[in-house]
Amino acid sequence: WKARLKREQDEQIIREVRRQRMARLQARATALDSPLKVDISDVEKVARNASDTGQNPTAATNNASDLYAAAMKSGIMGENLDPNAQASKEDFFNQDIKDVGYLPNRVVPQMSVYELKRGSVIPATLITGLNSDLPGRITAQVSQNVYDSATGYRLLIPQGAKLFGRYDSKVSFGQERVLVVWTDLIFPNGSTLQIGGMAGTDAEGYGGFKDKVDRHxxxxxxxxxxxxxxxxxxxxxxxxxxTLATQDTASDAVRRNxxxxxxxxxxxxxxxxxxVQPTIRIRPGYKFNVLVDQDIIFPSAYRDN
Structure with a gap:
């Protein structure tokens, strides 16, 4: 009876050891396939000691099973982890938000009452046409009066002022818009203001001009x-x-070459x-806006004298 009981205990220990080894092999294979590194050396050491001493193999088996489940979860979930990059979008949105504190920048007071702030728009109409086959210069005319940003009563840019700018002729395949920048503003009284390179947008605020596209x-x-x-x-x-090599003649060779x-x-x-790159044509009379990207200070309200 004692020998039979001893034999049953030995068989049970052998089955547990086999189950433990199978779980360890599965955990190792899954950990190798997982994008996350899973360290199973400690569990293997505990399981090896348990198998050598023959004591408490169930605890080692449970640890190996838990490791296998964790590795399976990391391997399966790691493949589809954040496929739409929502975490990076949240980081981009929150990168300028501090935990506690104040903004480093202070409010800058208005330097002049005759000031046109950034973000303002200058409505205009194109005078000369645009063809993107070659780079060139273009002119336009301000279509509405532009007043100061603070009160909206002081006339700064009158209707009829001229705009002078240039456009980009580098058009890639599939492109439908052409980049335009405006460099000079010429007032009706003859004065001139260099505005750098302010971008031109269409009437709806989209960057660049879009009218006719010829894809050839x-x-x-x-x-x-x-x-x-x-x-x-x-x-x-x-x-x-x-078609036959044995019947190839001199005339055939000439024709083939x-x-x-x-x-x-x-x-x-x-x-x-x-x-051949597409050709973008913007016809005269095209309505657009000049986006003011720097604060402009005028000496005074515009007077036609």
Missing amino acids: LWRTWSSAALIALIGTGIDMSMPESS FAESFGRVAEQTISKNLN
């Missing part, structure tokens, strides 16, 4: 059709004997037509 699709499609027709004509002009050379030239032509 007809040129691309016609070139592709022309290449296809040329290739078909060359194939049809080749004699049947050119001509076809290969012509095909390379045609390929280069079609590739150039595919790389």
Whole structure:
């Protein structure tokens, strides 16, 4: 009876040790696949000591099972952890928020009553057209009176003042807007104010100008059709004997070399037509706004004298 009881105890210990080893192997495999590092050395040491002494194998098995569950959770959840980058968005939103304290900047008093603050807009209408094939200069005319930012009663920029600026001709594939900056403001009385490079926006406040876009699709499609027709004509002009190496004649070699050379030239032509940038055209009369990005101080209210 004692021998039978001893044998049953030994079998139970062996089963526990086998279960513990299987859980340890599964935990190790999952930890290796997990994007998070899981240290299982301590659990392995405890399990090894328990198996050597034959005492309390259940505790080591439970630890290994807990480790396996944690590794599975980290491996499964780690793959889909924050797929929309919400944490980085929250960090961006809260990066300027301090725990406790005051803003480092103080309120700057108004330096003049004839001041146009940043964030103001100058409504205008385009006089000259714009074509993005080449860079160039453009002019526009202020379409509404612009008053000071504090009271809105003092006239600073009258209707009819001229704007002088430039536009960017670097247009990438798929682009529909052209960048425009304004550098000079010319008043009707002849005075001039250099405004740096203030950006032009459309009537709704979107950056850049958008009107007509020519993607040159007809040129691309016609070139592709022309290449296809040329290739078909060359194939049809080749004699049947050119398909057999033993019957290749001098005339066949000339025709073949001509076809290969012509095909390379045609390929280069079609590739150039595919790389043509779109052309953006802004017609005269286009209504837009100049976004004031720096405070402007005028000497006084505008007077036409």
